[in-house]
Amino acid sequence: MSVHERRSDSEITERRLLQSTVEVARHVFASAAASVFLVDQETGDLVFEAVSGEGEQHLVGTRFPAGTGIAGWVAASGQPMIADEAAAVPQFAHDAAESTGYVPRSIMAAPVILQENCIGVLEVLDRSADWRGDLADVDLLALLAAQAAYGLELLLRLRRAETAVPAVPGDEDVHVLLQRISDRVPRGGRAADPTALKLLAVAEELLH
Amino acid sequence: MMQPPWRREQREHFPGVPAWSLATSRLAPEEFGVSRLEDVTREWAWGDADGAGVRVCVLDTGVEAGHPRVGGLERSLVVADDGADLTVVDCDPVDPAGHGTACAGVIRSIAPAVSLTSVRVLTDGRSGSGAALMAGLRWAVEEGFDLVNLSLSTTRSQFLPVLHELADRAYFRRCVLVASAHNMPVVSFPWTFSSVISVASHDEPDPMTYYYNPAPPAEFYARGVRVPVAWPGGREIRSTGNSFAAPHITGICALILSRHRWLTPFQLKSVLYLAASNVVVSEGDAHVRA
Numbered sequence: 001m002s003v004h005e006r007r008s009d010s011e012i013t014e015r016r017l018l019q020s021t022v023e024v025a026r027h028v029f030a031s032a033a034a035s036v037f038l039v040d041q042e043t044g045d046l047v048f049e050a051v052s053g054e055g056e057q058h059l060v061g062t063r064f065p066a067g068t069g070i071a072g073w074v075a076a077s078g079q080p081m082i083a084d085e086a087a088a089v090p091q092f093a094h095d096a097a098e099s100t101g102y103v104p105r106s107i108m109a110a111p112v113i114l115q116e117n118c119i120g121v122l123e124v125l126d127r128s129a130d131w132r133g134d135l136a137d138v139d140l141l142a143l144l145a146a147q148a149a150y151g152l153e154l155l156l157r158l159r160r161a162e163t164a165v166p167a168v169p170g171d172e173d174v175h176v177l178l179q180r181i182s183d184r185v186p187r188g189g190r191a192a193d194p195t196a197l198k199l200l201a202v203a204e205e206l207l208h
Numbered sequence: 209m210m211q212p213p214w215r216r217e218q219r220e221h222f223p224g225v226p227a228w229s230l231a232t233s234r235l236a237p238e239e240f241g242v243s244r245l246e247d248v249t250r251e252w253a254w255g256d257a258d259g260a261g262v263r264v265c266v267l268d269t270g271v272e273a274g275h276p277r278v279g280g281l282e283r284s285l286v287v288a289d290d291g292a293d294l295t296v297v298d299c300d301p302v303d304p305a306g307h308g309t310a311c312a313g314v315i316r317s318i319a320p321a322v323s324l325t326s327v328r329v330l331t332d333g334r335s336g337s338g339a340a341l342m343a344g345l346r347w348a349v350e351e352g353f354d355l356v357n358l359s360l361s362t363t364r365s366q367f368l369p370v371l372h373e374l375a376d377r378a379y380f381r382r383c384v385l386v387a388s389a390h391n392m393p394v395v396s397f398p399w400t401f402s403s404v405i406s407v408a409s410h411d412e413p414d415p416m417t418y419y420y421n422p423a424p425p426a427e428f429y430a431r432g433v434r435v436p437v438a439w440p441g442g443r444e445i446r447s448t449g450n451s452f453a454a455p456h457i458t459g460i461c462a463l464i465l466s467r468h469r470w471l472t473p474f475q476l477k478s479v480l481y482l483a484a485s486n487v488v489v490s491e492g493d494a495h496v497r498a
Contacts, residue, residue: 073305078390113394134434138391146394
């Protein structure tokens, strides 16, 4: 399997992780919809990356300008929060309806913080009757957002490790590999890296 | 009025030379304004105060000055990047996001006569915004505001030393930082610093009810659930979050300071503590009711 194939594997895992996060969020809060936005590092736009419930058919990939709406508040301040009676504000309702096709009464959102940076927002629209209470709801959403962030961090590390160390395909001809190593060994009396030498000695033993 | 001692330029000399000590047997300590603590009740703490004479800076996404809940600003500024440096410059009193307007409206609802200034330090979630926060906070501390509302926090450890130094500087200049606690399983600041007043939420509807938390770092709980807040376009929604708890305490601090002008930050925190809804006076001692 090539490096490229494994990278796209981790991309699929990322999609699944984000989708699973929004599915869990939607079910835990019995809400109309749940979604994850990630911040576009170039433009600062918030981009829908995964959606469960209302809008799941067409919202993925949709963008919002930085700093707009409740998701914008949360991305800017890094603080989880809830906005209730949102639909009572005609301007908001109009904007929301135009972009998403659904006008929620309440929005709850928490930042996704990865390695000290807010990289996105987890949002839940119209959660069910608040038997847990608002404070417990917002805390629980924050925990879900943190869990998603930890998953994303692991994937990011995996990708970096894969890019840093080119894979040695299992079915490669050992002679080709040895030739490549031989080509890289410093010439003209310069010493090879001691760690590399030790590893080569280990490889020699293993090949016996 | 003469510059009070705590706003004076710091002496330029090698630390400790001459010593910080004072030979009080020969030199009388200089005079300064004092607000003594009496038996602290809510009546004593703020009574019918309205925040007049107290200057508050809201470091946030900007503030829409014309919003009915905000009722005007003393000044509106933004941290601008002129290519080489971050500078704080005047700007139109607008708030594209609405977060700062919501916070300013809460402060005004508690302290109607307070003077509000907005410094826009937050624009979006992009990395690097912490530098604007540092520049804005440094400006606010130097400018001599009595209170700075920080309904925000940063998780970026690179800013920790600078922020710590700024918070200490603010404390000694009697510029009280009121910061919202961060309800996320990540390390963030400045709300975790002992030099600031940190605020998390309780879920009762009374804006003047607040509690002392005997297990800090979140030292106080103020109204933070379904708070009526300003929304862009002169409208209002109900919102939940520690972001809206902090401005309640900022407003209450403004009331206290407008009545007791010379309280130091440590006195102010003591008054806040003694007037908290769960702290009662019993046989001369204040304690948290079990």
